[in-house]
Amino acid sequence: MSFVGEATGVLGLLGKGWNLLRDRLDPARAQAQRLIETFEAYGIARQQITRLLPPELKLPNAAFSTPDKLKDKVTPELLDWASGNLAINRAWLDGVSPQPHLRVDKYKQPALYRDWLLERQRIAPNVRPILLVWKAAGSPVGPEADGPLCLVYEEISDGLDGSELSRYWLLSEGWRWDHSPCVSNMVAAVAVAQSLGVMVIGQDVPLPLLLQLEEGKRLAPAVAQKRQRLWHPDDLITPLSGTDTPWRQAVWKDAEGWLPGSKSLTPPNADAAQISEAIRKETT
Known part of the structure; x- marks a missing residue:
């Protein structure tokens, strides 16, 4: 591996480490980032999210442009709505559960x-x-x-x-x-x-x-x-x-x-x- 390749790899690891540390130090930002990334995973671009919001939760488009802009606007009501709209585990959005999806396991029943x-x-x-x-x-x-x-x-x-x-x-x-x-x-x-x-x-x-x-x-x-x-x-x-x-x-x-x-x-x-x-x- 070249020096440039090694340096790029090290920088990538440092970047991931910083992101993890930042999320741990700032759980509100982690919530905002997880919310945006979840909508994107479901095929909804961040600039489209506000089109889905009910009137009582309306936010400007710019709010979802970055986690830093969204974190101060995240409310329990917004997370409750997102959880219900996407059928996502509410505790996972809070970062306290490892499983994002709701499970309905009727094994042996x-x-x-x-x-x-x-x-x-x-x-x-x-x-x-x-x-x-x-x-x-x-x-x-x-x-x-x-x-x-x-x-x-x-x-x-x-x-x-x-x-x-x-x-x-x-x-x-x-x-x-x-x-x-x-x-x-x-x-x-x-x-x-x-x-x-x-x-x-x-x-x-x-x-x-x-x-x-x-x-x-x-x-x-x-x-x-x-x-x-x-x-x-x-x-x-x-x-x-x-x-x-x-x-x-x-x-x-x-x-x-x-x-x-x-x-x-x-x-x-x-x-x-x-x-x-x-x-x-x-x-x-």
């Missing part, structure tokens, strides 16, 4: 996802709901699978200027493919979501990003931008002709065990089924 999803549909009837099942890119779907298994609920609504805004909830915590109850709980959650007309999409995501998401070091929209190949979690419930396996049958039997009255689950919503089939055709 996947039937309870039904109540939660119904409540989301009541609260936000005009959004497009999707249950995302994220696995590590390259990891197979079968008895040899390993790595993290992440259930993510996404709501897509209208954003600014014809764009879309997605909000995310984590519906799992520390689930893994090589732990069979996690897999059967995932399949049970997929069955519940489909019975309510929620579209289910499986996606490959680079392993480091999934690990960072679990640790609270990466926001879901940043992970979603890097998603890769699609796969079909619903194949673990109703496999394509000629593709069934003993492993799949065992997984579904276990999943049914987590769902009392699973025989009475209503069939998938027609629109969701048509979209799922269209996705399948695009990827085959």
